[in-house]
Amino acid sequence: MTTNDSKKRKCEDENRGFNLEWEENYAFTSQGNKPLCLICHTKLRQNKGSNVKRHHETNHENFSSNYPPKSDIRKSKLTELKSALKSQQRFIKIFSMESDAMTEACFVMSWNIARAKHPYSDCEFVKKNLADVVAVLEPKNKNLQRLIEKIPCSRRTTQRRISQISADIKVTVQNDLKSSVAFSLALDESTDIQDNPQLAIFVRYISSDMTVKEELLNLVDLRETTRGIDIKNALNEALARANVPFNKLVSVATDGAPAMVGINIKD
Numbered sequence: 001m002t003t004n005d006s007k008k009r010k011c012e013d014e015n016r017g018f019n020l021e022w023e024e025n026y027a028f029t030s031q032g033n034k035p036l037c038l039i040c041h042t043k044l045r046q047n048k049g050s051n052v053k054r055h056h057e058t059n060h061e062n063f064s065s066n067y068p069p070k071s072d073i074r075k076s077k078l079t080e081l082k083s084a085l086k087s088q089q090r091f092i093k094i095f096s097m098e099s100d101a102m103t104e105a106c107f108v109m110s111w112n113i114a115r116a117k118h119p120y121s122d123c124e125f126v127k128k129n130l131a132d133v134v135a136v137l138e139p140k141n142k143n144l145q146r147l148i149e150k151i152p153c154s155r156r157t158t159q160r161r162i163s164q165i166s167a168d169i170k171v172t173v174q175n176d177l178k179s180s181v182a183f184s185l186a187l188d189e190s191t192d193i194q195d196n197p198q199l200a201i202f203v204r205y206i207s208s209d210m211t212v213k214e215e216l217l218n219l220v221d222l223r224e225t226t227r228g229i230d231i232k233n234a235l236n237e238a239l240a241r242a243n244v245p246f247n248k249l250v251s252v253a254t255d256g257a258p259a260m261v262g263i264n265i266k267d
């Protein structure tokens, strides 16, 4: 055989589909067009007879003596292995769908807690209420009650989810601003509960889906003084940190206070 013939044969061998005889001969089935061992659930990378045979003979050498080829006992063992694989996969699918729903439910609760400015611990309280109400309205729906019970909502989880939502909003706003044609700012100076001055920066823009959006871009600590120059510096710093393209800024709205409109700026 020439080298070319050998290469051609190798290529054909690799491109071949699953051979149905591998099920009876080596306890393999096809999954995602790849051979999967029914005994140990190992998936091979290629539909290659020699690899399938090698895997079976190396890892499951007693299979053929326990279940002789062409025997009824082998046939029923293969049927049993196939149904075990199916139910395992069904369980994995249900489990991943359930855990996706749990995560989403947890995000929804955390989002509502953050919007209402409630403490993180209220998530547990909301969940308890939800469980009690469902137990009254749907007493027979044990599955729904079990799902509610499984929603993760400890203080730590709620705090982590809110941080993830916040980070996501930040990235979305930054990307939207980059692709928007123009945006405007609204600035408001305020104080926190300890009387420390703060600057709230709101941004308004048209996003890529052509909707007008308004978001709080940042809440900046003004330290001690609130002169025009302090506000200007704080604003510059916040916009630079958020990668906001300054050249797209078309208007700035304030309450008209002297420090806000720059009357007191003295460099």
Ligand SMILES: [Zn+2]
Residues within 6 Å of the ligand: 037, 038, 039, 040, 041, 042, 055, 056, 059, 060
């Ligand atoms: Zn195996």
